[in-house]
Structure formats: structure tokens, C-alpha cells
Amino acid sequence: MLIDDLTTPAVLVDAQRLDRNISRMQAKASDxxxxxxxxxxxxxxxxxxxxxxxxxxxxxxxxxxxxxxxxxxxxxxxxxxxxxxxxxxxxxxxxxxxxxxxxxxxxxxxxxxxxxxxxxxxxxxxxxxxxxxxxxxxxxxxxxxxxxxxxxxxxxxxxxxxxxxxxxxxxxxxxxxxxxxxxxxxxxxxxxxxxxxxxxxxxxxxxxxxxxxxxxxxxxxxxxxxxxxxxxxxxxxxxxxxxxxxxxxxxxxxDAIQVGLGACPLDDCALTVLGTIVSKRRDDSGTERAYIDAGKKVVTTDKGARTDGYGIALYNATYMREHPHVDITGLSEEHGWLSIPGAATFGVGDRVRFVPNHACVTVATQHELVVVDDDEVIDRWPVAHKTPQTDA
Ligand SMILES: Cc1ncc(COP(=O)(O)O)c(C=O)c1O
The missing domain is CATH 3.20.20.10 (Alanine racemase)
Incomplete structure (x- = not known):
């Protein structure tokens, strides 16, 4: 299965980046x-x-x-x-x-x-x-x-x-x-x-x-x-x-907060969110606005010390480079608000992939993580949530 075939919203983990991050931190501890x-x-x-x-x-x-x-x-x-x-x-x-x-x-x-x-x-x-x-x-x-x-x-x-x-x-x-x-x-x-x-x-x-x-x-x-x-x-x-x-x-x-702090480059970010553009319009200033199906119930409104939006938009579903023309400027519960001032064109139904501000809280909204290698889906890992408790 390919990333393009996934139902959105989905939270993806890049297996190679994950492995690299784990081994680097292990080396740091050992050193x-x-x-x-x-x-x-x-x-x-x-x-x-x-x-x-x-x-x-x-x-x-x-x-x-x-x-x-x-x-x-x-x-x-x-x-x-x-x-x-x-x-x-x-x-x-x-x-x-x-x-x-x-x-x-x-x-x-x-x-x-x-x-x-x-x-x-x-x-x-x-x-x-x-x-x-x-x-x-x-x-x-x-x-x-x-x-x-x-x-x-x-x-x-x-x-x-x-x-x-x-x-x-x-x-x-x-x-x-x-x-x-x-x-x-x-x-x-x-x-x-x-x-x-x-x-x-x-x-x-x-x-x-x-x-x-x-x-x-x-x-x-x-x-x-x-x-x-x-x-x-x-x-x-x-x-x-x-x-x-x-x-x-x-x-x-x-995540985007760590990139903003200078704790890592964008290339180290292993967790991304995949959404689909469900609606778009052009506002009076000529800015294209697009709305995706991933809002604050997926990525939360956490910003940390970042001032510029709710994540870093990437070129497309597989090309993991920052998209210079796309900003995630707002979130409502089920919608991510994108602002596209020029140069990029998106249509309803197009996929958007982005690095969220805060990976930890993004994971906590999910039941599973979709593990990917480039554009291929290679596994699905459950996210462990609260176990039901019975009162004593
Ligand atoms: C007590 C404690 N230890 C360790 C960590 C891990 O820190 P980080 O998420 O920055 O890796 C946290 C994060 O909230 C924490 O609260």
C-alpha cells in the first residue's frame, strides 16, 4: 500500500528517520x-x-x-x-x-x-x-x-x-x-x-x-x-x-517545535500528519485558502515557542522538504486552515503532509501510527491508551 492510498487524517512515522533518531540518542548516552x-x-x-x-x-x-x-x-x-x-x-x-x-x-x-x-x-x-x-x-x-x-x-x-x-x-x-x-x-x-x-x-x-x-x-x-x-x-x-x-x-x-528551537533540522522529523484538502477559496487579498481534514483534534493547538503556525507543511505526500508557500495558520476542531499566498496550486482532494508542532500530543490523539518507508506503508503500530479501571 502507498501513502496516497491511506484514509486521512493519518499520522505517519518514517521508519528510517525513527531508527536514526533512536541510534543517535543511544550513542549520545553511551559517549x-x-x-x-x-x-x-x-x-x-x-x-x-x-x-x-x-x-x-x-x-x-x-x-x-x-x-x-x-x-x-x-x-x-x-x-x-x-x-x-x-x-x-x-x-x-x-x-x-x-x-x-x-x-x-x-x-x-x-x-x-x-x-x-x-x-x-x-x-x-x-x-x-x-x-x-x-x-x-x-x-x-x-x-x-x-x-x-x-x-x-x-x-x-x-x-x-x-x-x-x-x-x-x-x-x-x-x-x-x-x-x-x-x-x-x-x-x-x-x-x-x-x-x-x-x-x-x-x-x-x-x-x-x-x-x-x-x-x-x-x-x-x-x-x-x-x-x-x-x-x-x-x-x-x-x-x-x-x-x-x-x-x-x-x-x-x-517536531516543528524542536526545529524552531534549533534542537534538530527538519530532516530529523520522523512524525508527520497526512490530510486531504476538503475545500478551498480565494480571499479578497488574492490569498488562496485551503482546508484540510486534520484540525486540533489531531494536532492540538500547542505552539510552544513557535510564532508561525501549527506545523511545517511539506512539498507533498512523499517529498519531505518544507513547502515555502504553504502555512498552517489556523485550526478548528476538524479543519486545518492553510494559507497559500502564491506560487503553489492545490485542488480539492489533494493530499497535504506536514510536521506538527508537538509530536507527543499528536500521538496521544491517535489509535495507531502508520509506519512508512518513503511512499510505502510498511506497518501499523497501536498507540497504547488508558486501560479501563474498575473501582476497588
Ligand atoms: C519529567 C520529564 N522527563 C522527561 C521528559 C522528556 O522530555 P522531552 O519530551 O523534551 O524529550 C519530560 C517531558 O515532558 C518530562 O516531563
């Missing part, structure tokens, strides 16, 4: 003597996770308990929930996975530590937890620059029954903010990357200096990662401590 624990929230695909593990990934990162269950049930045996897990319902579900897999998750508040400790101690089990640190993103984690808070929480974890203090974890989401005034994209990425690495190592060294961690330096995890910040990541040593693990996710596909 820096760190484990790669890819975040699977990007693809939610057992098939892609298997490719990552086959190439050397050590365990998987997930964001939700649903994802943890899906991937343990699929046979993956080392799962880190990079999220502060709260609630006995969720601890119970993780406990149920612990006979089949090594499970860990994040804690970042005294209340969170207390709740997790109480549940796992009552269950007579010990679960690995990582203390989340905020190195500048402003989301979860003990804020960098508050050493007393970090030491106090670490001491609480070490003394909490039912919990095993496995290490520190951070995600420098500020890498997505783009350049500040006068900064180049490369400089902005290097700044965020250094902040992520140096700040987490500072906190790790602080805890050892304060005599907090009874755990030896060889097993203490220092886990970092996002696709933009890993672009320029180089490991370093601080008081015998190094980054032990990187957790990028988006890199398997990349």
Missing part, C-alpha cells in the same frame, strides 16, 4: 557514560519502546500509572514514573506491578513522602523513589537554590519506612522557552543544558556533603533530561558524582 531511559509518553508504542531497548535503553520512563501498567504488561521490567505520584489508588496499582518489574517514582514534598511512606510501609514493601529537583522550569521539584529544603526533604526520605532513596531527578523544561533577547537558539539550548546538569549535580553534592545519603555514590541516580537540553549535553564529574541517566522522549520523532 557520555550515562544510561538512556527514554520517556515513552512521546510514542506510547510498545513497538517503538522495543526498538529503543534493542538498541541499548536501560528501562523506560513514563508519566502516568496507565503507561506504567501498559509497559509492564507488555514485558518491560524497569519503569520509572517521572512524576510525583500521589494517592493510595495509584500506589496500589504500582504495588501490583512490583512483582513483575522494578518500579520507581518521584517525590518532591514532605506530604508526598509521608503518604507514599505510609502506604508502602503498611504493605510491607519498599519502593524506590527519586527526589525531584526544579532546576529552573518552575514546575514540580524542590526549587534549586533552597539547600535547606533539599537537605530536609532528603533526610525525610532516607528515614521514611517503605521508601528507598534512589537518587535525584530533574527535567529542565525551560529548554522549551527559546532564546532570550539577544541570545541565539544554540546559546539558549546550551544555557538550559548546563543549568540542568550543573544544578542537579550541585544538589547531589550538597546532599552528600551534608551526610544525608547513606547510599553509596556508585548507585545513587542522577537523572536528567529533555530533548532540547540533551542536544548539547556533555557529562561532567562533581565530587565523584556524574549524571547517571538521561530521559529524553521527543527525540524519537522530533
Amino acid at each position: 557520555n557514560h550515562a544510561s538512556l531511559r527514554p520517556h515513552i509518553k512521546t510514542h506510547k508504542s510498545v513497538d517503538i519502546a522495543q526498538l529503543q531497548v534493542d538498541q541499548g535503553a536501560h528501562g523506560l520512563t513514563v508519566a502516568t500509572i496507565d503507561e506504567a501498567e501498559t509497559f509492564v504488561h507488555a514485558g518491560f521490567s524497569d519503569i520509572r514514573v517521572a512524576y510525583p505520584v500521589i494517592g493510595n489508588d495509584k500506589y496500589e496499582r504500582l504495588l501490583n506491578l512490583m512483582d513483575d518489574a522494578r518500579i520507581s517514582f518521584c517525590v518532591d514534598t514532605p506530604a508526598g513522602v509521608k503518604q507514599a511512606s505510609s502506604f508502602f510501609a503498611d504493605a510491607g514493601r519498599e519502593v524506590e523513589v527519586l527526589m525531584e529537583v526544579d532546576v529552573g522550569h518552575g514546575r514540580c521539584g524542590v526549587p534549586f537554590g533552597k539547600p535547606d529544603e533539599a537537605i530536609q526533604l532528603a533526610k525525610q526520605i532516607v528515614n521514611a519506612p517503605g521508601l528507598q532513596f534512589a537518587g535525584l531527578l530533574t527535567h529542565a523544561g525551560q529548554g522549551y522557552h527559546g532564546p532570550r533577547d539577544g541570545e541565539t537558539p544554540e546559546h539558549a539550548l546550551r544555557r538550559a543544558s548546563l543549568q540542568e546538569r550543573d544544578r542537579i549535580l550541585d544538589v547531589a553534592a550538597l546532599l552528600f556533603d551534608a551526610g544525608v545519603s547513606a547510599i553509596d555514590r556508585d548507585t545513587f541516580e542522577v537523572s536528567i533530561g529533555s530533548t532540547p537540553t540533551i542536544t548539547y549535553f556533555e557529562n561532567t564529574e562533581r565530587d565523584g558524582l556524574t549524571v547517571t541517566e538521561i530521559r529524553p522522549g521527543n527525540y524519537v520523532f522530533h
Whole structure:
């Protein structure tokens, strides 16, 4: 079957680009003597996770308990929930996975530590937890620059029954903010990357200096990662401590946001959306407007730091180069709005292929990914969604 024969909208994965992205990131981890624990929230695909593990990934990162269950049930045996897990319902579900897999998750508040400790101690089990640190993103984690808070929480974890203090974890989401005034994209990425690495190592060294961690330096995890910040990541040593693990996710596909940040060239983008022009008109200014059958229910309205539209339109279904005359200027639920100021002509029924702004949320709208090699469809991989839960 060829791409032209597909029903639209469809989300395509270019097999060669995917493979190249996976092996490059694996090489990056190995060159820096760190484990790669890819975040699977990007693809939610057992098939892609298997490719990552086959190439050397050590365990998987997930964001939700649903994802943890899906991937343990699929046979993956080392799962880190990079999220502060709260609630006995969720601890119970993780406990149920612990006979089949090594499970860990994040804690970042005294209340969170207390709740997790109480549940796992009552269950007579010990679960690995990582203390989340905020190195500048402003989301979860003990804020960098508050050493007393970090030491106090670490001491609480070490003394909490039912919990095993496995290490520190951070995600420098500020890498997505783009350049500040006068900064180049490369400089902005290097700044965020250094902040992520140096700040987490500072906190790790602080805890050892304060005599907090009874755990030896060889097993203490220092886990970092996002696709933009890993672009320029180089490991370093601080008081015998190094980054032990990187957790990028988006890199398997990349997307228009990563291209805009300078984290990758367009040629690395492995995930595209295929739509069909369902209507067109010429507006009073002479601009051709076309409407495709892929709107915000396929690609979402996410823009990240991009200011120019909802994706990068490509020449046609098989020619993966940017189309300079086509902009995706708007989205309604079922329609993508294209603006074609000149030079290009499109007819109703023509196919349009584009790199969406944010691959991870695009995947989450789908039930399957269509795997392609040039213009040929070679496979279809299911996207794992929420497993139905019954209330206890
Ligand atoms: C905690 C955590 N770790 C790792 C990642 C992976 O980052 P990226 O999607 O930039 O590769 C994310 C992304 O949201 C995250 O929230």
C-alpha cells in the first residue's frame, strides 16, 4: 500500500528517520557514560519502546500509572514514573506491578513522602523513589537554590519506612522557552543544558556533603533530561558524582517545535500528519485558502515557542522538504486552515503532509501510527491508551 492510498487524517512515522533518531540518542548516552531511559509518553508504542531497548535503553520512563501498567504488561521490567505520584489508588496499582518489574517514582514534598511512606510501609514493601529537583522550569521539584529544603526533604526520605532513596531527578523544561533577547537558539539550548546538569549535580553534592545519603555514590541516580537540553549535553564529574541517566522522549520523532528551537533540522522529523484538502477559496487579498481534514483534534493547538503556525507543511505526500508557500495558520476542531499566498496550486482532494508542532500530543490523539518507508506503508503500530479501571 502507498501513502496516497491511506484514509486521512493519518499520522505517519518514517521508519528510517525513527531508527536514526533512536541510534543517535543511544550513542549520545553511551559517549557520555550515562544510561538512556527514554520517556515513552512521546510514542506510547510498545513497538517503538522495543526498538529503543534493542538498541541499548536501560528501562523506560513514563508519566502516568496507565503507561506504567501498559509497559509492564507488555514485558518491560524497569519503569520509572517521572512524576510525583500521589494517592493510595495509584500506589496500589504500582504495588501490583512490583512483582513483575522494578518500579520507581518521584517525590518532591514532605506530604508526598509521608503518604507514599505510609502506604508502602503498611504493605510491607519498599519502593524506590527519586527526589525531584526544579532546576529552573518552575514546575514540580524542590526549587534549586533552597539547600535547606533539599537537605530536609532528603533526610525525610532516607528515614521514611517503605521508601528507598534512589537518587535525584530533574527535567529542565525551560529548554522549551527559546532564546532570550539577544541570545541565539544554540546559546539558549546550551544555557538550559548546563543549568540542568550543573544544578542537579550541585544538589547531589550538597546532599552528600551534608551526610544525608547513606547510599553509596556508585548507585545513587542522577537523572536528567529533555530533548532540547540533551542536544548539547556533555557529562561532567562533581565530587565523584556524574549524571547517571538521561530521559529524553521527543527525540524519537522530533517536531516543528524542536526545529524552531534549533534542537534538530527538519530532516530529523520522523512524525508527520497526512490530510486531504476538503475545500478551498480565494480571499479578497488574492490569498488562496485551503482546508484540510486534520484540525486540533489531531494536532492540538500547542505552539510552544513557535510564532508561525501549527506545523511545517511539506512539498507533498512523499517529498519531505518544507513547502515555502504553504502555512498552517489556523485550526478548528476538524479543519486545518492553510494559507497559500502564491506560487503553489492545490485542488480539492489533494493530499497535504506536514510536521506538527508537538509530536507527543499528536500521538496521544491517535489509535495507531502508520509506519512508512518513503511512499510505502510498511506497518501499523497501536498507540497504547488508558486501560479501563474498575473501582476497588
Ligand atoms: C519529567 C520529564 N522527563 C522527561 C521528559 C522528556 O522530555 P522531552 O519530551 O523534551 O524529550 C519530560 C517531558 O515532558 C518530562 O516531563
